Amino acid sequence: MARILGIRLLRLIATLFAVTFLSFIMTSLLPGDPAVAILGQDAIQNEALLEEVREDLGLNDPIPVRYWNWLTDAAQGDLGESYINAGQDVSQVIRDRVPVTAQLAIMAIILAVLMAIPLGVIGAYREGRWQDTTTSAAVQVALSVPNFIIGIFLIWLFAVQLGWLPASNWNRLSDGVWDNLRTSIMPATALAMTQMAIFSRLVRSDMIATLRENFILAARAKGLKDRYILMRHALRPSSLSLMTIIGINFGALLGGTVVIETLFAIPGLGFRLINAISQRDILVIQGITVFVAVVYVLVNTAVDLLYTVIDPRIRRS
Amino acid sequence: MADAHTPVLVVDDLRTHFELPIGMVKAVDGVSFELERGKTLGVVGESGSGKTVLSRTIMGLNIASNARTSGSVVYDGRELVGLTPGEMRQLWGTEMAMVFQDPMTSLNPVVKVGRQLTEHMRAHLGTSKQEAKASAIELLRSVRIPEPEERFNNFPHEMSGGMRQRVCIAVALACGPKVLFADEPTTALDVTVQHQILNLLAQQQRERYMTMILVTHDLGVVAGRADEIMVMYAGKAVEKASTSTLFSAMRHPYTEALFRSIPKTGNPKHTRLTAIAGRPPDLIHPPPGCKFAPRCPYAQERCREEEPELQAAPEPGHSFACHYPVGSEAGKAAYEANLAAGVPQTLAAAGQVQATEDLSVVAAAAEEVV
Ligand SMILES: Nc1ncnc2c1ncn2[C@@H]1O[C@H](COP(=O)(O)OP(=O)(O)OP(=O)(O)O)[C@@H](O)[C@H]1O
Ligand code: SF4
Ligand SMILES: [Mg+2]
Numbered sequence: 001m002a003r004i005l006g007i008r009l010l011r012l013i014a015t016l017f018a019v020t021f022l023s024f025i026m027t028s029l030l031p032g033d034p035a036v037a038i039l040g041q042d043a044i045q046n047e048a049l050l051e052e053v054r055e056d057l058g059l060n061d062p063i064p065v066r067y068w069n070w071l072t073d074a075a076q077g078d079l080g081e082s083y084i085n086a087g088q089d090v091s092q093v094i095r096d097r098v099p100v101t102a103q104l105a106i107m108a109i110i111l112a113v114l115m116a117i118p119l120g121v122i123g124a125y126r127e128g129r130w131q132d133t134t135t136s137a138a139v140q141v142a143l144s145v146p147n148f149i150i151g152i153f154l155i156w157l158f159a160v161q162l163g164w165l166p167a168s169n170w171n172r173l174s175d176g177v178w179d180n181l182r183t184s185i186m187p188a189t190a191l192a193m194t195q196m197a198i199f200s201r202l203v204r205s206d207m208i209a210t211l212r213e214n215f216i217l218a219a220r221a222k223g224l225k226d227r228y229i230l231m232r233h234a235l236r237p238s239s240l241s242l243m244t245i246i247g248i249n250f251g252a253l254l255g256g257t258v259v260i261e262t263l264f265a266i267p268g269l270g271f272r273l274i275n276a277i278s279q280r281d282i283l284v285i286q287g288i289t290v291f292v293a294v295v296y297v298l299v300n301t302a303v304d305l306l307y308t309v310i311d312p313r314i315r316r317s
Numbered sequence: 318m319a320d321a322h323t324p325v326l327v328v329d330d331l332r333t334h335f336e337l338p339i340g341m342v343k344a345v346d347g348v349s350f351e352l353e354r355g356k357t358l359g360v361v362g363e364s365g366s367g368k369t370v371l372s373r374t375i376m377g378l379n380i381a382s383n384a385r386t387s388g389s390v391v392y393d394g395r396e397l398v399g400l401t402p403g404e405m406r407q408l409w410g411t412e413m414a415m416v417f418q419d420p421m422t423s424l425n426p427v428v429k430v431g432r433q434l435t436e437h438m439r440a441h442l443g444t445s446k447q448e449a450k451a452s453a454i455e456l457l458r459s460v461r462i463p464e465p466e467e468r469f470n471n472f473p474h475e476m477s478g479g480m481r482q483r484v485c486i487a488v489a490l491a492c493g494p495k496v497l498f499a500d501e502p503t504t505a506l507d508v509t510v511q512h513q514i515l516n517l518l519a520q521q522q523r524e525r526y527m528t529m530i531l532v533t534h535d536l537g538v539v540a541g542r543a544d545e546i547m548v549m550y551a552g553k554a555v556e557k558a559s560t561s562t563l564f565s566a567m568r569h570p571y572t573e574a575l576f577r578s579i580p581k582t583g584n585p586k587h588t589r590l591t592a593i594a595g596r597p598p599d600l601i602h603p604p605p606g607c608k609f610a611p612r613c614p615y616a617q618e619r620c621r622e623e624e625p626e627l628q629a630a631p632e633p634g635h636s637f638a639c640h641y642p643v644g645s646e647a648g649k650a651a652y653e654a655n656l657a658a659g660v661p662q663t664l665a666a667a668g669q670v671q672a673t674e675d676l677s678v679v680a681a682a683a684e685e686v687v
Contacts, residue, residue, distance in 0.1 A: 213422065214417060214419060214422040214423045215422060215423055215424055215425040215426070217378070217417070217423075218415075218417055218423040218424070218485075218488075219425070220378065220409070221376070221378055221409055221410070221414065221415045221417075222409060222410040222414070222436070222437040222488065222491075222492075223406050223407070223408070223409035223410035223411060223437055223440070223441060223492075224410075224436065224437055224440060225406070225440070228436075228440070232428070232436070233425050233428065236427050236428075237425070237426065237427050310427065311426070311427050312426075312427060312472045312474070313426055313427075313472070313474045
């Protein structure tokens, strides 16, 4: 176990190197001059001033040097300051924004799993019959509608028509669970629908394979009820790919909630990231990217460890 | 119910056909037998002869949606054909149970042995958790699993194949079934373990006074363990007799061929080799007349035209379906005529030559066995 964790740790470090370096290069390749973004278009004539700012920020150093400087600071927990909002710590930006986006992503995943498991199980159990064809069709629809359309529909229904929920805005969890829920349920649902569709398809196809196994026939021959067999004997062996995709999609959601955050005016990570990109606020971009990458790798490592809980045979190898 | 000699299981003209786009697969095609309480019936036949489909049909455990079943299965005075899966479920585990062929795949790999042993006890008998555990450990002990308390908490992959089959037997016995189906329970196991498992089954059957249906492709397996034997070919029973009668007075050429193919040096693993010349017939378009004719050393013109009916032999309870039975004058004459005419399967059976392509397969198979 210690050896496995050691290997995982090495892999984590290697991944972080690669991700930070690549994102550093890419952000440096962005067209547009951060110095101009900082000083404003008026300063475009004042080459001396621009040059001073560039020198100040270290933008004139070669990329490897700049990367090294950033890396040594980052290793000590200092992700730098925003170029645009002077004095704003990148770590502080992340600390402010992450709870919002993370909450959205977690809620979306939980909602999606809660819907996907029954749908996938029913589809597999009734493979080819009407229960399967109708749920599969519904899932197909959910998969093909972009999440902002679902968001717009939810706003139209629950905010405009019924007036039950605010159309946009965000109440932090610290403002109270109920207030928070009123602002988070719609964006989380909008995000969840696509995930639900992906998850339920996976559960369905894995479950169909599991239901053909001999041990399922053996369980039937013991006179156990179908529902018990589905939940106790079939679901667990059918959830390994679900775990994998949850890990991957959680990471993707952290960096991919931009559209929904924009639609609902939610002050999350994605919102801030788009902002930073348009302003060439390199250190903020870099900080958020690194954060998402770290979470991504950590979540997927956790999923790998979860495998061994779900399927005891993996523990041996 | 009634006295000891009323049959507990009466199967009459049972058929299971599978509907396929290309036609009907007549997997079980008119099988009848009666079985008294506490007796063991050996069902013997090559791969594909319909043994598994037969036992699953009797138990009502036929999951394929393209299966069409007709005929009758009366268990303990009650007709089972036509019952819904929900009604059949009442019988599964408590009245009838099954030990499957492959212990490596018939236990759930992610569920502990203890739960797999106790879950149906608790569901059917309403046993409490502690009671179920106690009787599960007792069961494990009775199927000779060492350290049953520890094994209770094992996962299946932590056990050997033989141990797992013992667990499967314990699982099948847990709710005290009256009829036990064992579908090739040892073919997936090592030779050394096979005998132990078969003996264990026989011992449990005796102690619990269970009725057992022991399915195998190896006549040698049922020799000392079954009271009666039914030989199946292409979905039909071609010979039925008590074990001693069958071995002393077998009538059907197919039974004789099976007898010759009993591996002499212990049982090889389940290799699905055709130890008899030729292949089993196409079940969708079987040959007219006797289905065994293309492979039978005794076959005559009549066999290819007229299907033999099951007929009674002089010995009580013995019946067979053949025009030129082994040991009869007609059979002897047919065999000798074929030998003289150089009919390939007859020469092969006589051990003289391997003529056709199919027969060379047999030769290769025979070498493997030796
Ligand atoms: N669902 C199905 N659809 C079509 N054909 C089937 C189906 N199930 C079984 N069969 C066919 O029924 C025939 C009998 O199969 P069965 O499994 O009963 O043979 P068996 O005697 O048990 O052989 P083995 O020794 O290989 O276990 C085979 O030809 C098989 O292909
Ligand atoms: S002798 Fe004729 S009837 Fe008898 S098994 Fe051979 S082919 Fe069939
Ligand atoms: Mg079989």
